[in-house]
Amino acid sequence: MPTVGLFIPCYVDQMYPHVGMATLELLEQLGCKVEFPTAQTCCGQPMSNTGCTDEAKPLARKFLDVFADYEYIVAPSGSCVSMVRHHYDELVHDDKRLVPTQKKTFELCEFIVDVLKVEKIDRPFPHRVGLHQSCHGLRELRLASSSEVMGPPFGKTRQLLASMAGIELVNLERPDECCGFGGTFAVSEEAVSCMMGDDRIYDHEKSGTQVLTANDMSCLMHLQGIIARKKKPLRVMHVAEILAGHSV
Structure with missing residues (x-):
């Protein structure tokens, strides 16, 4: 253990x-x-x-x-x-x-x-899920392949989510684009930050996302704020909540 x-x-x-x-x-x-x-x-x-x-x-x-x-x-x-x-x-x-x-x-x-070498999360999540790849996780921790790098695609978070029964992972047009949060960037460059967030949410809406998830609650906090202000019908959940079996 x-x-x-x-x-x-x-x-x-x-x-x-x-x-x-x-x-x-x-x-x-x-x-x-x-x-x-x-x-x-x-x-x-x-x-x-x-x-x-x-x-x-x-x-x-x-x-x-x-x-x-x-x-x-x-x-x-x-x-x-x-x-x-x-x-x-x-x-x-x-x-x-x-x-x-x-x-x-x-x-x-x-x-x-x-x-832990876990290959399957044995519980259901019957929803259409859009995965946001946060910048640090993607390009510094290499949690998934990024579009500017040649090679076979992979995604550790996506792999776990895809193993859950009933889940449908949507395919985004720009699967690894920044949400615009960037910590203090969202304060110093508020307008640009919000426009980037709008773009990410539009991509998820167009792809049919019901539940928007990510590895970083900071990215989700930014996106959730925009979703709430514009009254979008999207639910935001951290990936830990989904994998742990929490309901929507």
């Missing part, structure tokens, strides 16, 4: 705690022993992305203090995991715990496919 330190992003903890609970449920359903260290804080991504690296450094060291001794660290967020795996080098490169911790930090679906 693998022991997992559950790493929950700030916005999930504060605004979407049900996504954290779904992640816990799913990991336990798959046979993991899960612990939630209450001393965890922000990974430092918002500060780092805005250029405030000095402010991000103590948060990176705090992450290592909290999680370095776990067998695995798992989070329902590609962007936060990408921060640890690809951007902590410039913050805490002198800490000998860094590389071992990076190697055992995983996004949720990545962990299920690559570590």
Whole structure:
């Protein structure tokens, strides 16, 4: 039974705690022993992305203090995991715990496919589902193939969803385009951010999506805001909720 330190992003903890609970449920359903260290804080991504690296450094060291001794660290967020795996080098490169911790930090679906070797989620989800591929998960964690790279297509999250009974995964015209959120980009470039979000929602509507899902609640938060303001008939669910068996 693998022991997992559950790493929950700030916005999930504060605004979407049900996504954290779904992640816990799913990991336990798959046979993991899960612990939630209450001393965890922000990974430092918002500060780092805005250029405030000095402010991000103590948060990176705090992450290592909290999680370095776990067998695995798992989070329902590609962007936060990408921060640890690809951007902590410039913050805490002198800490000998860094590389071992990076190697055992995983996004949720990545962990299920690559570590637990799960091939099928044995529960139904009879809905038309549109999968949004978040940028960090796609192009830094390589959770799926991207359209600009030649090679056989693959998708770890899509693979898990496709194994569920009754599900119909829709095919988007632009399956790996950014939603426009980008953290502080959505604040500094609000108009562009919203136009990009409109484009993604239009693609899902045209493709017949009933439930829009993703690995990152940050992307879904942005898209859900646009959907709500424009009163679109789309339901938004994090992939952990679907895989854990939550209903629409």
